[in-house]
Amino acid sequence: MRPRSTVLAALVTALGIGLAGCGQQPPVSQTHSGGQADTSSQADPAARWADGYCSAVTHLVRTLANLPEIDPSSPEQASRTSSRLLSSVVDGIDQTVEGLDRVGPPPLPGDDQARGDLLKQFSSVRSRADTARERLDTATDASTTKTALSDARATLDDVAALDVLQALNATPELSAAGKRAPDCQQLVVPPAPR
Template sequence: MRPRWSVFAALVTGIGISVAGCGQQPAGTQPHPGGQADTASQSDPAARWADGYCSAVNHLVRTLANLPEIDPSSPQQATRTSSRLLSSVVDGIDQTVSGLDRVGPPPLPNAATARTDLLGEFASVRKRADDVRQRLDSASGAAATKAALGDARTTIDAVARLDVLKGLAATPELTAAGKRASGCQQLVVPPAPR
């Protein structure tokens, strides 16, 4: 196993490329600490929602970009460090879901389904990560440890496949709102060096 499997580099690069499509920050908007929308987006409910949405998913993006290293030097170290990594993933998802709950459904018709689907995906991946973490913590014997480590890698791959921008891509109006929201500008991640 490689520390922080290469899937995370692909995830951060993919997020950087996807979010770069949000466009440049329009004149007259300035990001504020804590993802607070500026006064221009306060009068724009869709941009205000997009700002809160991006601020919520930005927490998970930062969590995934800063995951603890996996130490493959021994099965015990790999188990312990994989458990710590999965715990970080669970915490990141929990905080992101909490932020999305505070934001609520989008203010546009036909846009709530993507948010609901994303929350369902987060819940599924979170449960899986927590279950595998518990299995890692209680694994005894080489076979159980090997199986749990394999499941940990599969779970990490599932996390990497999460489309955190799904809620913004639900409708053209929300995509445009994302371009006007200062919180979405904070999601722009430079591509990882190749």
């Protein structure tokens, strides 16, 4: 059982597709983290917003890249390690949502619906992950453990289906701003070798 690789592969693919055009170098080659805008984006509110947005979703990307392994050696171990994995996912979502709350709505009128939709999706997936983790923690027999593990896997599939860049790609203006934002450049996935 290796849902970790499935989740990570799906997320990396989504990120690669979503930011395929963002491979140019930022205008000023100052890299930083934490959503702090450099001097090149001070006069560009959309790029500053995109930078903060990308910094926020990086929390979830890093969490998914560093998920704990699931130990399938026994139902008890699979349950215990899956619970830890789901706790990590919940923490990553929480950090991302906090970051998105700090960033606030985009600076362009009418562009906040995609961000709001994403926050609702995060809330729903987080709730399902927490419920699945609780079921794993309270499973008392093989049947309930098997059901809880199935729920956990479905929840991880839900996480993999999240389009963390949907608000950034909601409009051409925000998508272009992402190309100018240093933290968005860090999310670019290099093309696979042929």
